[in-house]
Amino acid sequence: MEIVKKISNCKDCIYRSWAFKNLTDDELKLINEKKVEKFYRKGENIYLEGESIHSFLYLQNGLVKLYKTESNNKEHIISIAKPKDFIGLLSIFSNQNHNYSISAIEDSVICFVDLDLIKTFIKTNGDFAIDFFEKISKLSDSIIKTRIDINTRQLRGRIAYILLFFAQNIYNSENFSLPVSRKEIAELIDMSTENVIRVLSEFRKDGLIQIEGKNIEINNIDRLQKIYDLG
Amino acid sequence: MEIVKKISNCKDCIYRSWAFKNLTDDELKLINEKKVEKFYRKGENIYLEGESIHSFLYLQNGLVKLYKTESNNKEHIISIAKPKDFIGLLSIFSNQNHNYSISAIEDSVICFVDLDLIKTFIKTNGDFAIDFFEKISKLSDSIIKTRIDINTRQLRGRIAYILLFFAQNIYNSENFSLPVSRKEIAELIDMSTENVIRVLSEFRKDGLIQIEGKNIEINNIDRLQKIYDLG
DNA sequence: TATCATTAATGACATATATCATTAAATAAC
DNA sequence: GTTATTTAATGATATATGTCATTAATGATA
Numbered sequence: 001m002e003i004v005k006k007i008s009n010c011k012d013c014i015y016r017s018w019a020f021k022n023l024t025d026d027e028l029k030l031i032n033e034k035k036v037e038k039f040y041r042k043g044e045n046i047y048l049e050g051e052s053i054h055s056f057l058y059l060q061n062g063l064v065k066l067y068k069t070e071s072n073n074k075e076h077i078i079s080i081a082k083p084k085d086f087i088g089l090l091s092i093f094s095n096q097n098h099n100y101s102i103s104a105i106e107d108s109v110i111c112f113v114d115l116d117l118i119k120t121f122i123k124t125n126g127d128f129a130i131d132f133f134e135k136i137s138k139l140s141d142s143i144i145k146t147r148i149d150i151n152t153r154q155l156r157g158r159i160a161y162i163l164l165f166f167a168q169n170i171y172n173s174e175n176f177s178l179p180v181s182r183k184e185i186a187e188l189i190d191m192s193t194e195n196v197i198r199v200l201s202e203f204r205k206d207g208l209i210q211i212e213g214k215n216i217e218i219n220n221i222d223r224l225q226k227i228y229d230l231g
Numbered sequence: 232m233e234i235v236k237k238i239s240n241c242k243d244c245i246y247r248s249w250a251f252k253n254l255t256d257d258e259l260k261l262i263n264e265k266k267v268e269k270f271y272r273k274g275e276n277i278y279l280e281g282e283s284i285h286s287f288l289y290l291q292n293g294l295v296k297l298y299k300t301e302s303n304n305k306e307h308i309i310s311i312a313k314p315k316d317f318i319g320l321l322s323i324f325s326n327q328n329h330n331y332s333i334s335a336i337e338d339s340v341i342c343f344v345d346l347d348l349i350k351t352f353i354k355t356n357g358d359f360a361i362d363f364f365e366k367i368s369k370l371s372d373s374i375i376k377t378r379i380d381i382n383t384r385q386l387r388g389r390i391a392y393i394l395l396f397f398a399q400n401i402y403n404s405e406n407f408s409l410p411v412s413r414k415e416i417a418e419l420i421d422m423s424t425e426n427v428i429r430v431l432s433e434f435r436k437d438g439l440i441q442i443e444g445k446n447i448e449i450n451n452i453d454r455l456q457k458i459y460d461l462g
Numbered sequence: 463t464a465t466c467a468t469t470a471a472t473g474a475c476a477t478a479t480a481t482c483a484t485t486a487a488a489t490a491a492c
Numbered sequence: 493g494t495t496a497t498t499t500a501a502t503g504a505t506a507t508a509t510g511t512c513a514t515t516a517a518t519g520a521t522a
Contacts, residue, residue, distance in 0.1 A: 386478075422480090423480050425479095426479065426480075444487090
């Protein structure tokens with residue numbers, strides 16, 4: 001991890017309009033002075049379960065996973081955050097320590113915003129509080145919705161989900177390179193690695209997708225959508 | 232459903248100390264004037280998916296379920312709220328309409344607090360905003376944690392979870408009457424009704440619990456906990 | 463390049479879970 | 493109370509999914 005030169009000013013940040021649009025120039029200046037942008041290579045940890053919470057994390061670029069290491073040392077991925085997403089769960093506002101870990105699944109730039117400062121602005125700037133709250137509430141609910149969508153489906157539906165997720169939510173293309181291993185897909189959608197591979201092969205044999213290593217091309221997105229819809 | 236006489240004043244409400252402790256007497260008076268307490272019999276709907284959102288709901292008494300009706304008309308229970316819980320998901324702050332339905336699984340008293348008023352206080356009372364935010368963030372995260380805890384376990388672990396949940400979280404007793412049918416348990420922990428019944432019978436045969444209809448008595452909570460821990 | 467380690471792929475098999483069918487018990491409706 | 497309807501219980505069976513073993517492919521390391 002390396003700290004990115006502080007060339008970027010929050011005032012010009014394209015993400016300002018997302019969650020920080022209600023801050024005054026002065027408030028934004030305070031954020032700017034205290035924020036740190038860090039660059040992480042694919043595979044690097046951003047923080048680990050148990051570490052104390054100081055910052056609100058904002059993904060500027062790349063892709064990260066939120067995960068938990070179970071008692072049997074298996075990892076379970078809770079969600080994947082994409083640019084413009086707040087990273088983590090809401091309990092950063094009530095907990096002392098992180099309950100989950102975060103690592104980069106693609107080269108990523110993360111903006112660390114001082115959490116106390118955010119809390120101060122929640123207290124002192126009502127419009128910011130409301131808007132900020134709305135934004136991160138949505139994200140939290142979408143994690144719940146996704147977990148349910150995944151777990152009420154069987155394997156084919158889950159694989160269809162993950163393919164549609166990357167194609168439609170992350171890469172905006174039916175031709176993309178998987179940022180995660182088959183094992184990580186398994187950890188994300190609660191199935192065994194072997195079955196992830198098997199179902200992907202099955203989809204390939206059925207002509208739904210083409211696979212070449214990490215490269216995926218979706219040939220028939222409608223049928224994939226139908227497989228997802230039917231579960 | 233019947234509207235409860237407005238004898239109770241928020242000022243004296245035992246729940247004031249939970250989420251509304253930072254409101255001034257005047258603010259609380261406004262809440263009090265606009266709030267409505269309603270009584271629902273077991274089985275009654277509080278609201279249905281698609282209805283528009285006007286209130287922040289607070290469970291005073293009883294037990295309610297948050298659920299979704301799937302396209303195949305099956306129901307899926309997302310969570311069960313107990314007294315002192317905020318009912319619903321955070322997106323009431325960003326959505327126009329409810330994404331889920333809520334109904335009473337025990338006779339319940341629900342306090343409907345005007346949502347716009349809450350938003351006003353978030354804007355104008357910083358201490359309230361922070362505290363309120365912390366409280367409902369916790370609830371949202373605990374739903375995510377629970378969904379993961381359930382779905383990473385197999386059937387025996389899930390049934391152990393639900394028994395421990397009612398004994399430890401809801402009734403504070405190892406002897407309680409199930410407020411839900413076997414079918415509802417199935418809808419809550421993602422398994423078939425038959426297998427809910429089967430595993431319960433198995434636990435009975437193994438001497439872990441006693442069952443008489445809806446009445447459950449836990450005989451060996453340690454072994455139940457172990458079954459839960461091992462998954 | 464050669465070696466090692468990790469990831470991917472596939473088959474055979476074991477296990478977990480769902481589905482279907484049937485009966486009994488409990489509740490609700492009349 | 494009697495009848496209808498829902499809920500609970502259980503066995504038999506089908507299906508879905510996980511596990512183990514093996515090999516191939518890929519990527520990392522020296």
